[in-house]
Amino acid sequence: MTAHIGQHNSSKALNGKRLVIKVGSSLVTNGGQGVHMASIHAWASQIATLTAQGCEVVLVSSGAIAEGLKRLGWAKRPKEINELQAAAAVGQMGLVHAYEIGFAAHGMTCAQVLLTHADLADRERYLNARSTLTTLMHHKVVPIINENDTVVTDEIRFGDNDTLGALVTNLVEADALVILTDQVGLFDSDPRKNPNARFIHEDTAGNPELEKMAGGAGSSVGTGGMITKILAAKRAARSGAATVIASGREPDVLVRLMQGESVGTFLKAPMGRLAARKQWMADHLKMKGAVLLDAGAAVALRAKKGSLLPIGVTGAQGQFQRGDVVACLSPEGEEVARGLVNYSAAEVNKIAKQPTSAIESILGYLDEPELIHRDNMVVLS
Numbered sequence: 001m002t003a004h005i006g007q008h009n010s011s012k013a014l015n016g017k018r019l020v021i022k023v024g025s026s027l028v029t030n031g032g033q034g035v036h037m038a039s040i041h042a043w044a045s046q047i048a049t050l051t052a053q054g055c056e057v058v059l060v061s062s063g064a065i066a067e068g069l070k071r072l073g074w075a076k077r078p079k080e081i082n083e084l085q086a087a088a089a090v091g092q093m094g095l096v097h098a099y100e101i102g103f104a105a106h107g108m109t110c111a112q113v114l115l116t117h118a119d120l121a122d123r124e125r126y127l128n129a130r131s132t133l134t135t136l137m138h139h140k141v142v143p144i145i146n147e148n149d150t151v152v153t154d155e156i157r158f159g160d161n162d163t164l165g166a167l168v169t170n171l172v173e174a175d176a177l178v179i180l181t182d183q184v185g186l187f188d189s190d191p192r193k194n195p196n197a198r199f200i201h202e203d204t205a206g207n208p209e210l211e212k213m214a215g216g217a218g219s220s221v222g223t224g225g226m227i228t229k230i231l232a233a234k235r236a237a238r239s240g241a242a243t244v245i246a247s248g249r250e251p252d253v254l255v256r257l258m259q260g261e262s263v264g265t266f267l268k269a270p271m272g273r274l275a276a277r278k279q280w281m282a283d284h285l286k287m288k289g290a291v292l293l294d295a296g297a298a299v300a301l302r303a304k305k306g307s308l309l310p311i312g313v314t315g316a317q318g319q320f321q322r323g324d325v326v327a328c329l330s331p332e333g334e335e336v337a338r339g340l341v342n343y344s345a346a347e348v349n350k351i352a353k354q355p356t357s358a359i360e361s362i363l364g365y366l367d368e369p370e371l372i373h374r375d376n377m378v379v380l381s
C-alpha cells in the first residue's frame, strides 16, 4: 500500500511507505513507572497492521534508563554518566523483553539495534547499519533502535532519541518520522506551563519560529523536550522526510495517520526526496574518485534503470574506500551520477567488467552485489 500522511490537505500530502517511529521514555514507561505493556501491545498491533498493508517500519524506542532506574529501585535519576549507563544496561533488557512479547503476540519478529553517533558518522559503518536495517525490513522484522548507552561517553551521546530518530530517518531514507510523545503535538508554548498555549496543526520543518515555541522536557523522565523534536524534524527534512509529532496514547494513532487523518502536528519537508538527497550529497560529501562506466551503463544510469553493477564499469580512478562518494564518469568523461560506493578503488579494478556472481570468487568475499546501490546514487545528467 502507499500510505498517505497529511492527506487532509492535498497540497501537503505525503505518499509514503517507509516510516521511522520514535517513542519517548515517558510513554514507554508510563512516566517512569516501568515498561507499559498496554502501550507496547497497542503500537505492536498497529505496526503489524501497517506492515500487512506494505509499510516498512523502524521503531526508535527510549526508556532504557527510566526502566533501569525502576528495576534498580533508584528513586532519583543519577547525574554520573556511569550510573546512567548501568541503568540503561539493566533497563534495555526490560525494553527488548517487552517488545519481543508485544510483537510476537501480533505474529511479528523484532530485532534489537543499538547505535552510537560514531556508527553513523563513519561512512563504512553507515553503509553497514543501513544495509542491516533494510535487510531486517525486507524480512518484515521490526528493528527496535536505541542509543548504545553503555559505550558512549558524554561528548558523543546523541543525548536524546529524537536526534537519533532523525538520523535513522536519513539513514534509511524514510518517507516520514513519527515522534510519539506525551503531548498531542506541538503548541506555541509548553502546555504544562501555559494553559492557553495554542496547538500547531501544521507548519514547515526548519521554520525558525518553531524553535522559539519549544521548551525543554516536561517530565523528569523525558530528556529532550519539544526543542529536540523540532530540530529532529529539521534534520529529517534534509532527506525529504516529513515529521509528525503526536500523542502515543491516541488510539490507533499510527494507522489513522497512515490513512491520511490529521492527527498531531504535521511538519512538512520543504524539499522533495530527490532534491534533498542531491543537496546532501553536494553539500556534505567530498568526492574521493571515480568509477568509469562503459557506454551501456552510462545509458542505464541516465535512464535511472537501477543500481550500478561491476559489469558496467571498466575501472576506477583515484583512491577511495568503501563508503566514499565517487563520480560515475561516462566513456566521454562526463559525470553521469555520483554515489556511495560499496567497494574500494583497488577492489573495483579487480571486479570491473565482471558479473556480480564473480565478485566472491575474485575478492574472496561479497560485501554487496552492487557497486553503487541506486538508493545511494544521484543521477546528474
Ligand SMILES: Nc1ncnc2c1ncn2[C@@H]1O[C@H](COP(=O)(O)OP(=O)(O)O)[C@@H](O)[C@H]1O
Residues within 6 Å of the ligand: 023, 024, 025, 026, 027, 062, 180, 181, 182, 183, 185, 186, 187, 188, 189, 190, 191, 192, 213, 214, 215, 216, 217, 218, 219, 221, 222, 223, 224, 225, 226, 227
Ligand atoms: N511548545 C511545546 N509544545 C508541547 N510540548 C512542549 C513544548 N515545550 C515543551 N514541551 C514539553 O515537552 C515534553 C515532551 O518532551 P519529553 O519530556 O522529552 O518527552 P519524550 O520522552 O516523549 O521525548 C512535553 O511533555 C511538554 O511538557
Ligand SMILES: N[C@@H](CCC(=O)OP(=O)(O)O)C(=O)O
Residues within 6 Å of the ligand: 023, 024, 025, 026, 061, 062, 063, 064, 065, 066, 088, 146, 147, 149, 159, 160, 161, 162, 221, 222, 223, 224, 225
Ligand atoms: N537511550 C536513552 C534515551 C533517552 C531519551 O532520549 O529519552 P526521550 O527524551 O524520552 O526520548 C534511554 O533509552 O533511556
